Structure formats: structure tokens, C-alpha cells
Amino acid sequence: MSRYSKSDYFNHEGYRDITAYKALKNIKRRRKTMLKFRITFRRDKKEELDKAIEQLKKSFTILNISDVYENTRNNSMYARVYVDVECK
Numbered sequence: 824m825s826r827y828s829k830s831d832y833f834n835h836e837g838y839r840d841i842t843a844y845k846a847l848k849n850i851k852r853r854r855k856t857m858l859k860f861r862i863t864f865r866r867d868k869k870e871e872l873d874k875a876i877e878q879l880k881k882s883f884t885i886l887n888i889s890d891v892y893e894n895t896r897n898n899s900m901y902a903r904v905y906v907d908v909e910c911k
Contacts, residue, residue: 857886860906866893872904883908 860879864871872891879885889905 857907857909858883860908861903862906863901863903865900866902867900876906879906879908882911884911 862872862875864875876885876888885906885908887907891902891904893899893902
């Protein structure tokens with residue numbers, strides 16, 4: 824089985840999701856591809872988010888960083904941010 828096999832990618836509901844497969848193929852072919860990352864971090868440790876974004880900046884061109892969305896279910900201590908990036 825190849826490294827980028829279509830059968831390896833499934834979404835959280837168990838259905839086949841070949842979006843990541845297509846993105847990895849385009850990266851391999853040096854085509855411009857936009858990816859969206861969801862970064863989950865502890866609200867009291869904002870430096871974790873800054874560190875993750877700095878790591879992304881090394882490999883990708885950042886197109887957009889969303890607002891911080893706090894997880895409010897069950898008094899969660901986590902928040903999330905969506906980052907749109909493009910391959911360099």
C-alpha cells in the first residue's frame with residue numbers, strides 16, 4: 824500500500840475522506856494547496872497556541888487565523904483556533 828493510499832483517510836464519522844489524500848498528492852506535485860488546521864489548546868496557556876503558529880509559519884504561508892472559540896460544554900478548559908495555510 825502506498826504512503827498516500829485513499830483507504831487510509833477517514834473522517835471522524837468513519838466515512839472515507841479523501842480531502843487530505845488529495846492535498847498530500849498536490850503537495851508532492853508542488854502545487855499550491857490550501858489546508859485548514861484546527862488547533863486546540865488550554866485557555867490558560869496561550870503560549871501553546873503561539874508556539875504552534877510559529878511552527879506552522881516555518882513550513883507554510885499563513886493565510887488566515889480565526890478568532891479564538893472557547894469550548895463551553897461541561898466547563899471545558901480548552902479553546903480552539905482555525906488556521907488556513909498554503910504550502911510554500
